[in-house]
Amino acid sequence: MRIQKIELKNWRNFRSANVEIKADVIYLVGPNASGKSNFLDALRFLRDIAKPIGGGLQTALNERGGFSKVRCLHARGAGKKKGSTNLEITVSLSDGPDTWTYHLAILPRSSKSRPLVAKEIVKHNEEVLVDRPYDHEVDDEDQLAVTYLEQAAQNKEFRELSRYFSQITYVHLVPQLVKFGERISGHLLPDDPFGQAFMKRIADTANKTREARLKKISKALHEIVPGLEALQFIVDKEGRPHIEMRYQTHRPLPARQLEDQLSDGTLRLIALLWLLQEDHSAPLLLEEPELSLNEEIVRQLHRLFYKVGKRDNQVFVTTHSYALLSNEGIPSSSIFTIIPGVEGSRIEPPTEPERIAIQNGIPPGDVVLARGEQFALDI
Amino acid sequence: MRWIYFSGEDEVSEALARRCVERVLPELTFQSIRPRQGGIDGVIEKFPSYLDTSRNYPFFVMIDLDRKECPPSARADLLSKHNITDLPRQFILSIVKRESEAWLLGDSDGIAEYLGIPNQGITGNPEELSDPKGAIIQLAKTSPRYRDEICPDAKGDAKVGPGFNFRLTEFVKRQWNIETAAERCPTLMRTLERLNNLKD
Ligand SMILES: Nc1ncnc2c1ncn2[C@@H]1O[C@H](COP(=O)(O)OP(=O)(O)O)[C@@H](O)[C@H]1O
Ligand SMILES: [Mg+2]
Numbered sequence: 219m220r221i222q223k224i225e226l227k228n229w230r231n232f233r234s235a236n237v238e239i240k241a242d243v244i245y246l247v248g249p250n251a252s253g254k255s256n257f258l259d260a261l262r263f264l265r266d267i268a269k270p271i272g273g274g275l276q277t278a279l280n281e282r283g284g285f286s287k288v289r290c291l292h293a294r295g296a297g298k299k300k301g302s303t304n305l306e307i308t309v310s311l312s313d314g315p316d317t318w319t320y321h322l323a324i325l326p327r328s329s330k331s332r333p334l335v336a337k338e339i340v341k342h343n344e345e346v347l348v349d350r351p352y353d354h355e356v357d358d359e360d361q362l363a364v365t366y367l368e369q370a371a372q373n374k375e376f377r378e379l380s381r382y383f384s385q386i387t388y389v390h391l392v393p394q395l396v397k398f399g400e401r402i403s404g405h406l407l408p409d410d411p412f413g414q415a416f417m418k419r420i421a422d423t424a425n426k427t428r429e430a431r432l433k434k435i436s437k438a439l440h441e442i443v444p445g446l447e448a449l450q451f452i453v454d455k456e457g458r459p460h461i462e463m464r465y466q467t468h469r470p471l472p473a474r475q476l477e478d479q480l481s482d483g484t485l486r487l488i489a490l491l492w493l494l495q496e497d498h499s500a501p502l503l504l505e506e507p508e509l510s511l512n513e514e515i516v517r518q519l520h521r522l523f524y525k526v527g528k529r530d531n532q533v534f535v536t537t538h539s540y541a542l543l544s545n546e547g548i549p550s551s552s553i554f555t556i557i558p559g560v561e562g563s564r565i566e567p568p569t570e571p572e573r574i575a576i577q578n579g580i581p582p583g584d585v586v587l588a589r590g591e592q593f594a595l596d597i
Numbered sequence: 598m599r600w601i602y603f604s605g606e607d608e609v610s611e612a613l614a615r616r617c618v619e620r621v622l623p624e625l626t627f628q629s630i631r632p633r634q635g636g637i638d639g640v641i642e643k644f645p646s647y648l649d650t651s652r653n654y655p656f657f658v659m660i661d662l663d664r665k666e667c668p669p670s671a672r673a674d675l676l677s678k679h680n681i682t683d684l685p686r687q688f689i690l691s692i693v694k695r696e697s698e699a700w701l702l703g704d705s706d707g708i709a710e711y712l713g714i715p716n717q718g719i720t721g722n723p724e725e726l727s728d729p730k731g732a733i734i735q736l737a738k739t740s741p742r743y744r745d746e747i748c749p750d751a752k753g754d755a756k757v758g759p760g761f762n763f764r765l766t767e768f769v770k771r772q773w774n775i776e777t778a779a780e781r782c783p784t785l786m787r788t789l790e791r792l793n794n795l796k797d
Binding site: 540541544569570571572574575578579580581583584585587588591592594596 | 600602604608611612615626628629630631632633643645646647649650653654763766767
């Protein structure tokens, strides 16, 4: 299943966004605070509603600080046209010849009550499977406080769609958290977006798969980390999982290091290479994969994302990196620019001259990261 | 809408190019291309792609002549590198004699005012200078405002100061008088004429 269209209304800093997706790898570029992460958050939000453990509309909203935090501050027309200040997310998908549409509109009934489902529509091909609210529930807040998407009893006919959303993966790897995850311990965020439980993720993988993945990673790292012989998964005396790196030395026994000795960049790369080998039956959302990595490595990442995109599912990437977007094999359809404005941000495909430039072999980064005048930073 | 692409060696060239386009072709929208690898190499590497792109909308490229002999031979060199015989009409290759900083010096009153120095001693023929960057650094040495930013630190081995591009770009955007500069810089005048010719 692939996402073909995402439409947002009053979602965070987007009053309205309408994105048609044709590519398997999607890059979101734009200045700081333009809304790249907010855009990805719309997909995470659907995941958080749909996920079978700890999911649901109210939880997904609460985890974000409530409806008022996610509804666009620039939403217009309060109290005027009915529904104009609803928050709406619509996703259209294709699965071979089949098409799916999921539409959710949420409104705050009154300041005291929970936000409620204003509309929930599920379409499979031309067939409308759900079109809420139904007459029998319009006065029942408890029913309107939950989506069909999150209820196994109600989503039978579109279970695959619900499962798909629930399997969306979001990662914003923070090397220090990957490194010191165990020692920091304490509070673990749901779905571990920052890689704090990364070692556990590796530990929870079947032996054979784990070995195969680590082997590939150590092969890839060979060129980058001098003397590296192998990566191995081990469990220490306290039962904690680790990655051990073995180095060739002049001494008879290889030198060993655990992950907390690795450089931030190496560790981040290991985590990234691991993630890219996982099975993704739903989109993989990656925040700024270039962080702490050397440009030569970053330059090669698109090829790896592309493989995941072809093999498994779509990859959505936020980035500021020229190196990442230097790959001339990135089509213009892979790129979306987020443009901030006082009335909220807009998200757009490349403009006509940008598209022409990319089609003629100018590296996409040279084109889309060069928007607007160079601004002056001063203090 | 109509656009004009631009690619150049650095920030200062882009700022100059924006002023040129604004002056002569204000109806066109400036579409900058910024090679990841700065300097002349970034421009040269993608030159054939720039040519192809110019089939759709005009493409303006600005490079420094540096130590090469003269603009025509530098142009011939560049074309032969890519086996190109001629440039399309919509392609404007501007080769600045010696460096784009010469165009800044063309507005001697402006630069003197910006730096807060007297304007005597600033050459009236900046394109004859062999090292315009060096000339600006020399002038800035007496600048009460920007000396530390524009001139290299005596303790280091950098060629320019840490605010060189920042200050020069600021000057071009805010104060640079393009008319005065064009009268003293033949390659700037020719660039403006050729941009103007895009109109017909
Ligand atoms: N409900 C909302 N309405 C309007 N703006 C919002 C809302 N929620 C967050 N923002 C704004 O979005 C911006 C952050 O966007 P983000 O997606 O994190 O940017 P980035 O592009 O850097 O990832 C902040 O400026 C924040 O104020
Ligand atoms: Mg972000």
